[in-house]
Amino acid sequence: xxxxxxPEDVARSMVETSKKKASLGMLQMWIxxxxxxxxxxxxxxxxxxxxxDLSQYLGYGFTKxxxxxxFTVGLMLVIIGGAELFTGNCLIxxxxxxxxxxxxxxxxxxxxxxxxxxxxxxxxxxIVYYSGLWKVNNYGAGLSALNTATAKVxxxxxxAFCRGIGCNWLVCLAVWLAAAGKDSISKIFGIYFPIMAFxxxxxxxxxxxxxxxxxxxxxxxxxxxxxxxxxxxxxxTWYGFILNNLVPVTLGNIVGGALFVGGAYxxxxxxxxxx
Numbered sequence: 530x531x532x533x534x535x536p537e538d539v540a541r542s543m544v545e546t547s548k549k550k551a552s553l554g555m556l557q558m559w560i561x562x563x564x565x566x567x568x569x570x571x572x573x574x575x576x577x578x579x580x581x582d583l584s585q586y587l588g589y590g591f592t593k594x595x596x597x598x599x600f601t602v603g604l605m606l607v608i609i610g611g612a613e614l615f616t617g618n619c620l621i622x623x624x625x626x627x628x629x630x631x632x633x634x635x636x637x638x639x640x641x642x643x644x645x646x647x648x649x650x651x652x653x654x655x656i657v658y659y660s661g662l663w664k665v666n667n668y669g670a671g672l673s674a675l676n677t678a679t680a681k682v683x684x685x686x687x688x689a690f691c692r693g694i695g696c697n698w699l700v701c702l703a704v705w706l707a708a709a710g711k712d713s714i715s716k717i718f719g720i721y722f723p724i725m726a727f728x729x730x731x732x733x734x735x736x737x738x739x740x741x742x743x744x745x746x747x748x749x750x751x752x753x754x755x756x757x758x759x760x761x762x763x764x765x766t767w768y769g770f771i772l773n774n775l776v777p778v779t780l781g782n783i784v785g786g787a788l789f790v791g792g793a794y795x796x797x798x799x800x801x802x803x804x
Contacts, residue, residue: 566649678745693781
């Protein structure tokens with residue numbers, strides 16, 4: 530097809546891309562991983578700033594749609610700008626099952642990129658916190674950030690796991706659609722709809738939560754905000770962040786991206802095919 534790659538072509542290109550990702554040098558992996566954490570953090574911060582007071586005017590559902598729409602800038606920066614994002618890199622699994630990438634190289638990429646994403650996200654958390662931007666609209670932005678973080682650490686392990694599956698199923702489909710596009714505009718459209726859908730649906734993204742939850746932890750003792758929050762902030766700790774959210778969401782992200790996208794398309798287009 531002239532304007533975009535076929536699904537079969539995308540599957541083959543994903544294997545080649547995965548081979549390149551698995552063979553990146555350590556310095557490249559760390560820098561590109563940190564950048565991706567910052568980029569996703571930009572999307573998360575923008576999401577908070579744009580949507581924090583919208584529900585009183587537009588209702589819950591349409592506010593989620595707007596929040597999802599602006600969050601898409603994060604993955605656009607990752608894909609078009611070039612960076613290494615753990616959730617998207619779950620698709621390296623496609624090249625593992627074809628035998629083109631060793632599992633140890635995939636796991637090495639996942640571990641380094643995951644840690645680097647966290648460093649990048651935390652860098653932006655510090656920038657946003659010390660910028661004082663959470664004080665805007667009579668601390669409304671900070672209150673919204675705190676409420677978002679509180680809600681994320683007060684869901685069950687199973688809920689977080691399932692929301693993680695749904696999220697990275699859509700995120701990896703966004704990466705897949707972007708790979709089908711042959712120009713930047715096509716890639717932007719390919720990214721927009723699945724990412725908007727995952728945010729508006731309420732699914733959970735491990736790397737985005739590396740921004741959403743720590744910024745809430747930083748804000749939870751602020752006297753201008755804490756008295757106006759809803760929900761139980763007692764779970765909003767580093768322990769609660771990791772155990773109640775990050776672990777189950779990360780596991781869900783791996784299942785949703787590696788198995789339900791990478792594995793599924795491998796079985797359809799690559800299984801038994803000689804390269």
